[in-house]
Amino acid sequence: MADRVSEYLAAFDDIPGTRVYTTKRARQGYWLNQFCMSLMKAENRKRWLADERAYLQDWRMTDEQKDAVLARDYNRLLDLGGNIYFLAKLFSTDGLSFVQAVSTMTGMSEDEYKAMMMAGGRSPQGVRSIKEGN
Amino acid sequence: MADRVSEYLAAFDDIPGTRVYTTKRARQGYWLNQFCMSLMKAENRKRWLADERAYLQDWRMTDEQKDAVLARDYNRLLDLGGNIYFLAKLFSTDGLSFVQAVSTMTGMSEDEYKAMMMAGGRSPQGVRSIKEGN
Amino acid sequence: MARLTAGIASSHVPLLGVGIDQGKTEEDYFKPIYAGYDWTREWITQPDNKPDVVILVYNDHASAFDMNLIPTFAIGCADEFQPADEGWGPRPVPTVKNDADFAWHVAQSLILDEFDMTIINDMDVDHGLTVPLSLMFGQPAEWPAKIVPLAVNVVTYPVPSGNRCWMLGEAIARAVESYPEDLNVQVWGTGGMSHQIQGPRAGLINQEWDQRFLDDLTKDPQRLRKLPHIEYLRETGSEGIEMVMWLIMRGALGDNVRELHRHYHVPASNTAVGHVVLENC
Amino acid sequence: MARLTAGIASSHVPLLGVGIDQGKTEEDYFKPIYAGYDWTREWITQPDNKPDVVILVYNDHASAFDMNLIPTFAIGCADEFQPADEGWGPRPVPTVKNDADFAWHVAQSLILDEFDMTIINDMDVDHGLTVPLSLMFGQPAEWPAKIVPLAVNVVTYPVPSGNRCWMLGEAIARAVESYPEDLNVQVWGTGGMSHQIQGPRAGLINQEWDQRFLDDLTKDPQRLRKLPHIEYLRETGSEGIEMVMWLIMRGALGDNVRELHRHYHVPASNTAVGHVVLENC
Ligand SMILES: [Fe+3]
Ligand SMILES: [Fe+3]
Numbered sequence: 066m067a068d069r070v071s072e073y074l075a076a077f078d079d080i081p082g083t084r085v086y087t088t089k090r091a092r093q094g095y096w097l098n099q100f101c102m103s104l105m106k107a108e109n110r111k112r113w114l115a116d117e118r119a120y121l122q123d124w125r126m127t128d129e130q131k132d133a134v135l136a137r138d139y140n141r142l143l144d145l146g147g148n149i150y151f152l153a154k155l156f157s158t159d160g161l162s163f164v165q166a167v168s169t170m171t172g173m174s175e176d177e178y179k180a181m182m183m184a185g186g187r188s189p190q191g192v193r194s195i196k197e198g199n
Numbered sequence: 200m201a202d203r204v205s206e207y208l209a210a211f212d213d214i215p216g217t218r219v220y221t222t223k224r225a226r227q228g229y230w231l232n233q234f235c236m237s238l239m240k241a242e243n244r245k246r247w248l249a250d251e252r253a254y255l256q257d258w259r260m261t262d263e264q265k266d267a268v269l270a271r272d273y274n275r276l277l278d279l280g281g282n283i284y285f286l287a288k289l290f291s292t293d294g295l296s297f298v299q300a301v302s303t304m305t306g307m308s309e310d311e312y313k314a315m316m317m318a319g320g321r322s323p324q325g326v327r328s329i330k331e332g333n
Numbered sequence: 334m335a336r337l338t339a340g341i342a343s344s345h346v347p348l349l350g351v352g353i354d355q356g357k358t359e360e361d362y363f364k365p366i367y368a369g370y371d372w373t374r375e376w377i378t379q380p381d382n383k384p385d386v387v388i389l390v391y392n393d394h395a396s397a398f399d400m401n402l403i404p405t406f407a408i409g410c411a412d413e414f415q416p417a418d419e420g421w422g423p424r425p426v427p428t429v430k431n432d433a434d435f436a437w438h439v440a441q442s443l444i445l446d447e448f449d450m451t452i453i454n455d456m457d458v459d460h461g462l463t464v465p466l467s468l469m470f471g472q473p474a475e476w477p478a479k480i481v482p483l484a485v486n487v488v489t490y491p492v493p494s495g496n497r498c499w500m501l502g503e504a505i506a507r508a509v510e511s512y513p514e515d516l517n518v519q520v521w522g523t524g525g526m527s528h529q530i531q532g533p534r535a536g537l538i539n540q541e542w543d544q545r546f547l548d549d550l551t552k553d554p555q556r557l558r559k560l561p562h563i564e565y566l567r568e569t570g571s572e573g574i575e576m577v578m579w580l581i582m583r584g585a586l587g588d589n590v591r592e593l594h595r596h597y598h599v600p601a602s603n604t605a606v607g608h609v610v611l612e613n614c
Numbered sequence: 615m616a617r618l619t620a621g622i623a624s625s626h627v628p629l630l631g632v633g634i635d636q637g638k639t640e641e642d643y644f645k646p647i648y649a650g651y652d653w654t655r656e657w658i659t660q661p662d663n664k665p666d667v668v669i670l671v672y673n674d675h676a677s678a679f680d681m682n683l684i685p686t687f688a689i690g691c692a693d694e695f696q697p698a699d700e701g702w703g704p705r706p707v708p709t710v711k712n713d714a715d716f717a718w719h720v721a722q723s724l725i726l727d728e729f730d731m732t733i734i735n736d737m738d739v740d741h742g743l744t745v746p747l748s749l750m751f752g753q754p755a756e757w758p759a760k761i762v763p764l765a766v767n768v769v770t771y772p773v774p775s776g777n778r779c780w781m782l783g784e785a786i787a788r789a790v791e792s793y794p795e796d797l798n799v800q801v802w803g804t805g806g807m808s809h810q811i812q813g814p815r816a817g818l819i820n821q822e823w824d825q826r827f828l829d830d831l832t833k834d835p836q837r838l839r840k841l842p843h844i845e846y847l848r849e850t851g852s853e854g855i856e857m858v859m860w861l862i863m864r865g866a867l868g869d870n871v872r873e874l875h876r877h878y879h880v881p882a883s884n885t886a887v888g889h890v891v892l893e894n895c
Contacts (some may be wrong), residue, residue: 068792070722073491076563082534083571087490088691088718095400095735102399105418140532149531150395150488157420163347163602167535178536182600186527186538193567202511204441207772210844216815217852221771222410222437229454229681236680239699274813283812284676284769291701297628297883301816312817316881320808320819327848403733404685405725441771444686447778449730452684452770489733490722497728 081192084143094146097134100124101151104158113158140170215326218277228280231268234258235285238292247292274304335435335512337505338519339382340582340590340611341373342550343468345391345523347460348602350424353467366606369596370468373610376594377469384519386432386479388439388505389462390581391523392487394419396459403489404451406501408443409458409482410436417457426463426472432479435512439481442508448501458482465523468608478519487524487575492562498577499558502584509585522582524575526597527568528604537570538605544597546576547609551592554583572604582611589614616716616793618786619800620663621863621871621892622654623831624749626672626804628741629883631705634748647887650877651749654891657875658750665800667713667760669720669786670743671862672804673768675700677740684770685732687782689724690739690763691717698738707744707753713760716793720762723789729782739763746804749889759800768805768856773843779858780839783865790866803863805856807878808849809885818851819886825878827857828890832873835864853885863892870895 077085084090091098100121103109113120121131133141134155142152156166168178181187193199211219218224225232234255237243247254255265267275268289276286290300302312315321327333352363376382396417398404413430416423443450462482470477486492493501502520509518526543529535549557558580565574583590596608633644657663677698679685694711697704724731743763751758767773774782783801790799807824810816830838838861846855864871877889 068794069726070719070792071794073562073722073726077490077566080534080567080571082532083529083566084532085490085566085571086488088722091400091489092714092718098395098400102395105396105420107418107422110420143531148395148488151399153394154420163530167530167603170532171535172533181536182538182603185540185599186603186605187529187534187536189537189539189542189568192534192537202513203445204438204511205513207441207445207843211771211847214815214848214852216813217810217847218813219771219847219852220769222441225681225770226433226437232676232681236676239677239701241699241703244701277812282676282769285680287675288701297811301811301884304812305814305816315817316819316884319821319880320884320886321810321815321817323818323820323823323849326815326818401734401736402683403735405730405732407732444772444774447775447781449686449732449774449778451686451688451730451732453682454684455682491725493725493730494728497730500728 079195081195086148090146090148092146094148096125097130097142097145097147098151100126100134101147101154104154110158137169139166213329215329220282224280224282226280228282230259231264231276231279231281232285234260234268235281235288238288244292271303273300335509335514335516335518337509337585338384338517338612340520340522340586341469341609342522342579342582343465343608344525344601344604344606345461345464346601346604346606347464350460350464350467353472354425366598366601369598369606369608372594373469373608374471376610383517384478385516386435386481386518388481388483388518388520389465389523390483390485390521390578391461391465392575392578393484394459394461395488397456397484403486404484405486405493406448407451407453407484408436408440409453409456409484410440411454414456414458414482416463417459419459424460424463426467427475429458429462429466429476429480429482431481435479435514435516436481438512439505439508442511443501443504446504446507448504461523465521483581485578485581487577492574492577494562495558495560495577495580498580499584502581505581505585520582520585522579524578525573526576526605526607527570528572529570530572530603532571534570536603538599539569540599540605542568543605543607547595547597547607550579550583550609550611551590557583586611587613616790616795616797616799618790618866619665619798619893621801621803621867622750622890623803623860623863624746624889625806625882625885625887626742626745627882627885627887628745631741631745631748634753635706647879647882650879650887650889653875654750654889655752657891664798665759666797667716667762667799669762669764669799669801670746670804671764671766671802671859672742672746673856673859674765675740675742676769678737678765684767685765686767686774687729688732688734688765689717689721690734690737690765691721692735695737695739695763697744698740700740705741705744707748708756710739710743710747710757710761710763712762716760716795716797717762719793720786720789723792724782724785727785727788729785742804746802764862766859766862768858771843773855773858775843776839776841776858776861779861780865783862786862786866801863801866803860805859806850806854807857807886807888808851809853810851811853811884813852815851817884819880820850821880821886823849824886824888828876828878828888831860831864831890831892832871838864867892868894
C-alpha cells in the first residue's frame with residue numbers, strides 16, 4: 066500500500082515561504098511550544114519578563130530554540146518546531162499585535178507590511194507552488 | 200425523526216440490578232466522581248483518612264452524596280451518579296479489593312459472594328430483562 | 334422538536350474582539366469591517382431568527398488545548414465556559430452559558446452516528462468562539478443564546494477532511510431534529526477566510542478564491558466538500574484551512590440554501606473577513 | 615514495510631497484576647489463570663512471533679482521564695508512559711516505551727481515514743494496559759516491545775459501536791501496511807469477558823455467551839461486529855462491554871484468521887478471563 070501519509074505531507078513542502086505545522090514539527094517543537102503556553106499565566110509572564118534567560122533554564126528546549134526565543138526570530142522558531150498560535154503567547158507578552166509580529170517574518174518593515182495588507186494583501190500569484198512556479 | 204438517543208438509553212433501564220453509566224449519571228455524579236479522583240494522590244489520601252468530613256467540605260457534592268460516601272453505601276453512590284471506576288479510588292483507599300467492595304452491593308456476605316464466583320459466577324438466567332423476566 | 338433554522342459563517346479575527354472591547358468600532362480602519370455585521374445584528378434580534386441555542390464550531394488557538402491534547406472534534410458539555418486568557422488577559426465579555434441538556438444530547442447522538450467525539454467538561458474558550466459572539470450579538474450583559482462549543486483541530490496536521498466536516502454537519506442536523514424540546518438552533522462555522530500569519534509568505538489574501546467559496550456555499554457546496562487541504566493552503570494561506578469548519582455548518586443545512594446576507598472585507602489584521610447568513614430553502 | 619502479523623485478546627483484570635506483582639502466581643487460586651498464558655509467553659519469544667511494536671487497545675479506568683475529558687478514541691504519541699497510581703501506588707513494572715515515529719504515523723493515517731482521533735502526549739497508563747503486558751511478557755526489566763497505547767471510552771455511554779470499533783481496526787491495518795519500516799506489529803484487544811462489578815446483579819458470568827464470542831472471532835466475526843451494546847450489557851454484565859475493544863483487534867486482521875491458542879477461566883476477581891491468539895490465514 067502506498068504511504069498516503071507521506072504523500073499528503075510531501076505536498077506541504079512545495080508551498081513557498083510556508084511551514085505547515087505537521088506532526089514532525091509538533092514533535093520537534095514540543096517543549097518550545099509548551100514553554101510558550103506557560104506565558105498564558107500572569108505570574109509566569111512576570112517571572113519571564115524579569116529574567117528571560119533564567120526562565121528558560123526550566124524548559125527542556127535546545128540551545129538553538131532558546132537563542133531563537135531570546136532573539137524573537139520567528140521564522141527560525143517556525144523552523145525549530147514552533148507553532149504560530151503558541152508563539153503568539155510570546156509576542157503578546159512583548160505587547161506586539163499579530164500584524165506587528167507577523168510582519169517580522171516577511172522581510173518587510175511593519176509599515177510596508179501594513180500597506181500591503183491595506184492594498185488587498187499579498188497576491189497568491191507566483192507563490193502557490195515551488196515546483197510549478199505559479 | 201425518532202429520538203434514537205432516548206431509545207438507546209431506555210433499554211438500559213430494563214436490566215435488573217444494574218446502573219449503566221449514562222451521561223445523565225455522569226452529570227449527576229460529576230463532583231462525586233471528581234472527589235474520588237482526588238484520592239489518586241497519596242497526600243490527598245492522607246488528608247482524607249485523617250478527617251473525612253473535613254475533606255468533603257471542599258467538594259461541591261450534595262449532602263446525600265456526602266452521607267453515602269461516609270457510609271460507603273456503594274449502591275446508593277451508583278444511584279447518585281457515582282461510577283464504579285471512580286468509586287474504586289475510595290474503596291482502594293480503605294484497603295478493600297474489588298471483590299470485597301463489589302460484594303457489598305449484592306446483598307450477600309463477602310464469603311457468599313466469593314463462593315458464588317468460585318462456582319462460576321451469577322447466572323444470567325432470569326436477570327437479563329425486567330420486562331421479559333428472563 | 335428542535336429546529337435547525339439557519340447557518341452563519343464568520344471569520345473570528347482576534348483584532349475584531351480588541352476593536353469592540355476597546356470601543357474602536359467607529360474608527361476608519363474598523364468601520365467597514367463591523368458595518369458588514371449590522372444586517373445580521375438586526376436580523377438576529379427578530380423573533381423568528383433569534384436562536385435559543387447556537388452550536389458554535391470554532392478552533393482553539395493553543396488556549397484550552399496544548400500539545401498534550403489534540404482532539405479532532407471536541408464538544409463542550411459543561412454548564413459554562415470562561416473567556417480564556419490568551420496572553421493579554423481574558424476578554425471582558427460575558428461568561429458563555431451552555432444548554433447542557435442539549436449539548437449532551439448532541440454529543441450522544443454524534444457518537445451513536447459513529448463520530449469519535451471527545452467530550453470536554455472544563456475548558457476556557459478563546460477568541461475563536463467569543464469574537465463571533467461579539468460580532469453577531471454586540472456587547473450585551475449576557476449572551477442572548479446558549480452556546481454549545483464545538484472545537485475542531487485545524488492547527489496540527491492532518492486536520493479533519495472537508496468531507497468528514499461535512500458529514501459531521503449532517504450528523505449534527507440529525508441530532509438537532511431528534512431533540513424533543515422546541516428550540517430554535519443555529520449552527521455557526523467560524524474562522525477563515527484567506528490568511529497566513531506565519532513565514533515569508535504571510536499576508537497572503539486570495540479574494541477571487543474566497544468569493545468563489547462564498548458563492549459555492551449556495552451554488553455548488555459539493556465542490557467545496559471535496560477540496561483537499563493542500564488547495565486551502567496554497568490558495569488561501571496556511572490559516573485559510575480554518576474554512577473546513579464552515580463545511581460543518583454547511584453540511585448541517587439541507588441541499589438547497591438561500592444566502593440572506595454576505596459581507597467580505599480586506600483586511601482585518603492579516604486576514605480577509607468573510608461572513609454569510611444562510612437559511613434552508 | 616510494516617507487517618500486521620497477529621492479534622491477541624485478553625482480559626485485563628487488575629487482580630492479575632496484583633498476583634504477579636506479589637509473587638502469588640503459584641497459589642491455587644491463581645495457578646490455572648496464569649497457566650493459560652504459558653503457551654503465549656513461550657510463543658511470543660519465538661523470532662517470528664516477537665512483535666517490534668504492539669498497538670495495545672485498552673480503556674482507561676478513571677486514571678488518566680476524569681470527567682473533564684472523555685475521548686472516544688485516544689492514541690498516545692509520547693515517547694513513554696508511566697504506570698498510573700490507581701489509589702494503591704503505581705504497579706512495579708517497567709516504563710512503557712512507545713515507538714513514537716510509528717505511533718504518529720498511525721495517528722495521521724487514521725485521521726486521513728476519517729477517524730476523529732484524539733492525540734495524547736502526556737498520560738499515565740493503568741492496569742488496562744499494563745496487566746496484559748505482564749500476562750504476555752512476564753516480569754522483564756524492560757518490556758520487550760514498543761507499545762502504542764490506544765485508549766477507548768467504554769465507561770461513559772454511548773461508547774463506540776462494535777461496527778465503529780471494527781472499522782477502526784481496518785483503518786489500523788491500512789496504517790500498518792503503509793508504514794515504510796520493516797516492523798512486526800501486533801494488535802492487542804483487551805478487557806472483558808463477562809463481568810459486572812456494580813449493583814445487585816454484580817458477579818454475573820455468562821460462559822456460554824463468552825465461548826460463542828470466542829468461537830465467532832474466527833467462525834463468524836461479522837455477527838460480532840453487529841452486536842448492539844445492550845446485548846453485551848444484558849448477557850455479559852455491565853463491564854462486559856469492554857469486549858467491543860476486541861473488535862478493533864479483530865477488524866485489524868483479515869477476513870480469515872486461525873485461532874492459535876485459547877484460554878478461558880472463571881473467575882479472576884469478579885471476572886471471566888478470556889484470552890486468544892489469532893493469526894491471519
Ligand atoms: Fe482562527
Ligand atoms: Fe477494564
